[in-house]
Amino acid sequence: MKILVTGGLGFIGSHTVVELQNEGFEVVIIDDCSNADVKVLEGIQAITGKLPLFEKIDLRDKPMVAAFFARHQDVEGVIHFAASKAVGESVEKPLLYYENNIGSLVYILQELSKKEKARFIFSSSCTVYGQADEMPITEDAPVKAAESPYGNTKQMGEEIIADTCKVTPGLHAIALRYFNPMGAHPSTEIGELPIGVPQNLVPFITQTGMGVREQLAVFGNDYPTPDGTCIRDYIHVVDLARAHVVALQRLLNAKNEQNYEVFNVGTGKGSSVLEVIQSFERVSGEKLNYKIVDRRAGDIVSAYANTKKANEVLGWKAQSTLDEAMKSAWDWEKKVRNN
């Protein structure tokens, strides 16, 4: 069965392609290579023994999207990762984010709406909750006003899918609200490849550990948390990738009678920035050079998932501990730097 994975050369996309191929799905990847390298295909092949189909397409090009679906009429499901994801850049270039993240989504849904039956999985984010009032966060928690155009594209994306599903009974969709993905495939064949200075905590830590960055700045230690640093729910990217496969299987079995559902995808465990640093020091045996600096604008205090819905409805649960995820991130960093 053929599944389209947009953004399949990216961090979460590539790990999901591996899990799909391991489950016997035939995968076709669309990626515009704006933030990923075609060499990722070799990593996927090394792990799974199979080279996925690949087409370099910019999904803002509506006729190209239509032509793709005309060529691949046997695509039975789409997992849509392709999007721009830098929060700061989205504030600088809002129209780029709306065009890229919303345009591509609309064009794909238009093509899927023409099919008698279609399944669609959307990469959403815990960012839709903003600073939630209660922890852990359930899917019923209110969606708060977005802090950035990037966050807004996730909220709008969910609404666009929900509205489309209401009038398209043949379309079955799931939005997965990711918490904080980290780590790499244990084979070290694929992993995260941030371009330039990493904005996210874990790649900044591993690069600092390798001496690529001099020092990690910890953004604030005066938050109302046990050690004063912010709390997040860090999930191993392989666990996150597997959540896509089980969500797809649910859609293929047409078990979701509502035809649109959302799920949190996290571990359910919150870790502070200092706990993440301690995890790095445990698994690497290295001391991390860090200092406490002022808070970062826009950061929320705490966000971790209630995973009951995913556990019960999808039968999915994160397997890896923070240390396991950190070890995979560290092994990957060492491999990238030593090559």
Ligand code: UD1
């Ligand atoms: C960020 C995005 C979020 C996006 C997610 C994807 C912002 C405000 N939010 O979430 O919209 O969905 O990435 O992964 O950018 N930290 C440091 N020093 C650093 C980097 C981070 O102390 O150099 C701290 C942050 O203050 C935060 C934690 O580490 O407490 C995690 O930060 P980060 O990896 O950027 O993720 P989020 O801010 O949770």
